[in-house]
Amino acid sequence: MKRLRLLPILFIGLILVMGAGLLVSPRQEFSPLEKRYLASPPALTLEGGQFSRDMEEYLGDHFPLRADWVGLNARYRLLTGIMAADSVWRLPGGALVEAPLGSDTARLERNLRLLSDFARKAALPFALVAPPAAGAVSPRAGYYPYPDEGLLESLNPAGIRVVPLFEAFKASDIPLYYRTDPHWNGQGAYRAYQLASSALGFEALPARDFTVTESPGFFGSAYARSGLWSTPPDILELWDSGAKLSLSFDGKPDVHDSLFFTRHLSEADQYPVFLDGNHGLTDIINHDRPSGRKLLVLKDSYGNSLVPLLLPHFDRVTVIDLRAYRGKLLSLISENGYDQILAVYALNTLATDSNFAWLMRGGE
Amino acid sequence: MLFSSLSFLFFYLPAVLAGNILLPLRARLPFLFAASLLFYGWGEPGTVILMAVSILANYALTLAMASCPRRKKALLALSIGLQLAILGYFKYAGLIVPGFQVALPVGISFYTFQAIGYTIDVYRQEIPADRSLLRYGTFITLFPQLIAGPIERYGDIQPQLEKPALSWQNFTCGTRLFVIGLSKKLLLANAAGQLWEALKDSPGRNGCLGNWAALIAFSFQIYFDFSGYSDMARGLGWMLGIRFRENFLYPYTARSVTDFWRRWHVTLSGWFRDYVYIPLGGNRRGLPRQMVNILTVWGLTGLWHGASWNFVVWGLYYAGLLILEKLVLLKLYARLPKAVAWLSRPMTLALVLVGWALFAFTDFAAMRAFLAGLASGQLLSPVAGGLAKAFLPLFAVCALASVPWRFRLPRLAEDLLLSALFLLCVAALVSQGYNPFLYFRF
Numbered sequence: 048m049k050r051l052r053l054l055p056i057l058f059i060g061l062i063l064v065m066g067a068g069l070l071v072s073p074r075q076e077f078s079p080l081e082k083r084y085l086a087s088p089p090a091l092t093l094e095g096g097q098f099s100r101d102m103e104e105y106l107g108d109h110f111p112l113r114a115d116w117v118g119l120n121a122r123y124r125l126l127t128g129i130m131a132a133d134s135v136w137r138l139p140g141g142a143l144v145e146a147p148l149g150s151d152t153a154r155l156e157r158n159l160r161l162l163s164d165f166a167r168k169a170a171l172p173f174a175l176v177a178p179p180a181a182g183a184v185s186p187r188a189g190y191y192p193y194p195d196e197g198l199l200e201s202l203n204p205a206g207i208r209v210v211p212l213f214e215a216f217k218a219s220d221i222p223l224y225y226r227t228d229p230h231w232n233g234q235g236a237y238r239a240y241q242l243a244s245s246a247l248g249f250e251a252l253p254a255r256d257f258t259v260t261e262s263p264g265f266f267g268s269a270y271a272r273s274g275l276w277s278t279p280p281d282i283l284e285l286w287d288s289g290a291k292l293s294l295s296f297d298g299k300p301d302v303h304d305s306l307f308f309t310r311h312l313s314e315a316d317q318y319p320v321f322l323d324g325n326h327g328l329t330d331i332i333n334h335d336r337p338s339g340r341k342l343l344v345l346k347d348s349y350g351n352s353l354v355p356l357l358l359p360h361f362d363r364v365t366v367i368d369l370r371a372y373r374g375k376l377l378s379l380i381s382e383n384g385y386d387q388i389l390a391v392y393a394l395n396t397l398a399t400d401s402n403f404a405w406l407m408r409g410g411e
Numbered sequence: 412m413l414f415s416s417l418s419f420l421f422f423y424l425p426a427v428l429a430g431n432i433l434l435p436l437r438a439r440l441p442f443l444f445a446a447s448l449l450f451y452g453w454g455e456p457g458t459v460i461l462m463a464v465s466i467l468a469n470y471a472l473t474l475a476m477a478s479c480p481r482r483k484k485a486l487l488a489l490s491i492g493l494q495l496a497i498l499g500y501f502k503y504a505g506l507i508v509p510g511f512q513v514a515l516p517v518g519i520s521f522y523t524f525q526a527i528g529y530t531i532d533v534y535r536q537e538i539p540a541d542r543s544l545l546r547y548g549t550f551i552t553l554f555p556q557l558i559a560g561p562i563e564r565y566g567d568i569q570p571q572l573e574k575p576a577l578s579w580q581n582f583t584c585g586t587r588l589f590v591i592g593l594s595k596k597l598l599l600a601n602a603a604g605q606l607w608e609a610l611k612d613s614p615g616r617n618g619c620l621g622n623w624a625a626l627i628a629f630s631f632q633i634y635f636d637f638s639g640y641s642d643m644a645r646g647l648g649w650m651l652g653i654r655f656r657e658n659f660l661y662p663y664t665a666r667s668v669t670d671f672w673r674r675w676h677v678t679l680s681g682w683f684r685d686y687v688y689i690p691l692g693g694n695r696r697g698l699p700r701q702m703v704n705i706l707t708v709w710g711l712t713g714l715w716h717g718a719s720w721n722f723v724v725w726g727l728y729y730a731g732l733l734i735l736e737k738l739v740l741l742k743l744y745a746r747l748p749k750a751v752a753w754l755s756r757p758m759t760l761a762l763v764l765v766g767w768a769l770f771a772f773t774d775f776a777a778m779r780a781f782l783a784g785l786a787s788g789q790l791l792s793p794v795a796g797g798l799a800k801a802f803l804p805l806f807a808v809c810a811l812a813s814v815p816w817r818f819r820l821p822r823l824a825e826d827l828l829l830s831a832l833f834l835l836c837v838a839a840l841v842s843q844g845y846n847p848f849l850y851f852r853f
Contacts, residue, residue: 051579052583052822052826053823053826053827053830054583054586054587054590054825054826054829054830054833055579055582055583055586057826057830057833058586058589058590058830058833059425059586061833061834061837062420062421062424062425063425065421065837066421066422066425069417069421069422096455098453099412099413099416099418099453099455102418103416103417103418106417106418106421107417107840107841107842107843110417110841113841116837116838116841116842117838117841117842119834119835119838120835120838120839120841120842120843121842123598123835123838123839127602127804127805127808128801128802128803128804128805129602129605129801129802129805130801131797131798131801131802132602132605132606132609132798132801132802147794149613149794150613150616150792150794151613191794191797191798192793192794192797194794274842
């Protein structure tokens with residue numbers, strides 16, 4: 048009998064066991080861990096290798112013990128350092144952050160120009176709150192230098208008042224971002240609210256004026272993409288000013304009386320607890336009528352947790368997400384008579400999003 | 412189908428191995444042929460028709476050559492002409508007729524070369540024309556080396572198709588090579604490729620060292636991608652009891668460019684030597700003729716790598732270097748004192764690296780920008796520096812894997828290491844999805 052070796056036995060064993068597992072294991076439609084729908088069985092097509100690509104995706108998504116394999120791969124990439132080329136990686140200390148912007152700023156410049164043009168056409172005071180990437184203000188940014196510091200100021204968009212966040216964020220000794228998600232946390236949104244107050248013409252309320260509800264067990268989108276499953280969860284904070292309000296989406300008749308949609312807290316993706324996620328147009332009436340002023344907010348998802356802080360200072364806050372809104376914005380402004388525009392966009396969104404072109408609809 | 416895919420590894424491979432072991436000997440050849448066609452046609456069944464036409468035509472023409480010696484030359488020309496016409500239409504028509512585009516059938520450059528080699532061997536009466544369509548077809552379509560080589564010669568493969576050397580020992584050897592190849596592809600080449608992709612389009616902003624780091628990453632990517640494929644092919648061959656030739660002999664340790672080409676894609680250089688260079692007269696007709704021959708062969712070698720002029724430039728760059736070495740450099744290297752003789756290696760490596768810059772960019776403006784970036788005044792941008800620093804451990808492993816080891820690990824340690832690598836490969840496959848090879852373009 049020839050000497051048996053470990054490798055071929057393990058090789059064949061693993062192939063057979065996993066192959067059989069692929070055949071018999073029950074299909075899962077949604078992965079709560081990765082927060083996404085898994086691939087459905089590939090359709091048979093004859094064109095250009097599409098079938099084999101779809102098949103790979105399908106087999107990978109339904110592979111036995113998928114989460115463990117993905118976790119193993121993530122650990123390996125973390126330990127060897129090559130995670131630095133991924134879109135999410137882990138800072139020393141355990142925070143999962145998004146990769147820095149590339150060195151190409153063409154899109155950023157174009158988007159700022161679009162915002163400038165829009166501010167001029169709208170002829171209203173226009174403030175921009177652009178949170179830097181979590182990694183940029185972390186003292187443990189690791190390998191990467193983030194370009195965020197002073198980037199907006201250096202581009203100096205005309206007609207826009209850029210609210211300076213970077214220094215204050217960097218100096219903060221409490222964490223302003225989630226560990227498992229790229230968004231700012233409750234404290235981060237509150238800090239931005241304070242810093243933006245003078246640009247928006249109100250005096251910021253002290254933190255104690257808000258009722259803060261904590262919701263533990265929040266695993267964010269960075270966690271879902273990282274594969275580093277042992278990262279502990281965050282706590283979501285809901286900051287409520289207690290304003291009486293009515294809220295409606297996209298002009299639909301359903302009216303809600305809260306900014307927080309707590310049913311999402313039991314779902315895989317909890318972030319939509321703020322404003323029910325991203326709707327094209329969210330219209331909020333503050334029945335307390337504190338100031339007689341109306342605010343128009345253009346935002347990405349960072350804005351969702353900032354709006355609840357802003358509401359006590361305005362009679363009406365209309366929130367626009369250009370990724371979904373297809374109405375005529377300039378007409379909306381002239382119809383409703385806003386006093387102030389605020390744009391809330393992560394630098395990352397400003398540098399990559401292609402939806403700013405929708406700003407000018409109905410303007411001429 | 413790709414070796415580095417879940418469908419291959421967990422369904423196709425166990426089925427083929429089981430069939431190959433369980434079926435009686437006479438059923439193995441048809442089984443292997445059918446399995447190879449399935450491998451090739453997986454997802455793109457249309458390409459099988461083209462391959463069938465190529466196989467049938469060549470089979471008939473070579474048989475005619477054997478039965479009709481007087482027309483041998485004409486039949487040879489017809490056969491080669493046909494193969495080149497197929498290759499030309501699918502691969503090069505777009506180069507000559509602007510705007511013309513057909514999808515390139517995968518592996519066509521490899522299997523047409525193998526078919527041409529076969530025809531010429533029959534013409535030279537080094538082998539008899541095969542009367543078995545099944546055996547000839549299996550030789551052309553044999554799935555381990557069908558898509559990216561090694562480019563085999565019929566005389567080496569035919570007896571092994573008849574009598575494959577199936578044994579547990581060969582199987583063990585095969586899994587070892589296969590896992591090494593898979594690891595090269597998934598753990599080294601793909602990772603190095605990420606650094607290259609992150610930096611290659613911004614040579615003006617990376618700084619000079621950043622661009623060199625990117626180029627080194629590309630050199631590792633292409634080497635481990637391609638040699639990984641060859642290792643997997645050879646490993647699969649062993650598992651099936653068929654021995655394929657080695658295609659890579661630690662090319663980055665070459666002492667000269669001449670030496671590099673004895674080590675890089677050996678079966679392709681061998682093909683060009685046997686079927687182009689030597690028939691043209693090789694080095695037997697005086698120096699000027701030899702220079703012309705070198706230029707011809709290397710122009711063609713470049714063109715073989717892709718239907719784009721940068722590949723021709725790349726080939727001619729090597730022709731120039733080889734001629735320069737022949738006339739001057741090799742003599743110079745030989746005269747170097749022993750203490751500094753090693754200098755020829757980094758020199759060669761630098762020349763090869765610059766060669767990869769010519770190879771990597773089909774767009775000449777991008778190529779010029781990158782070459783200029785290699786001599787940029789800025790030393791290293793923070794972004795490129797951060798990335799490159801993060802990749803240093805990978806570079807170290809790549810460097811270690813590019814040189815022959817003077818010692819062999821104890822058996823158990825080696826098995827444990829390779830088993831761990833295999834688990835990491837599966838993890839990478841499950842996580843990464845689709846994994847095409849660089850050399851599939853050719």
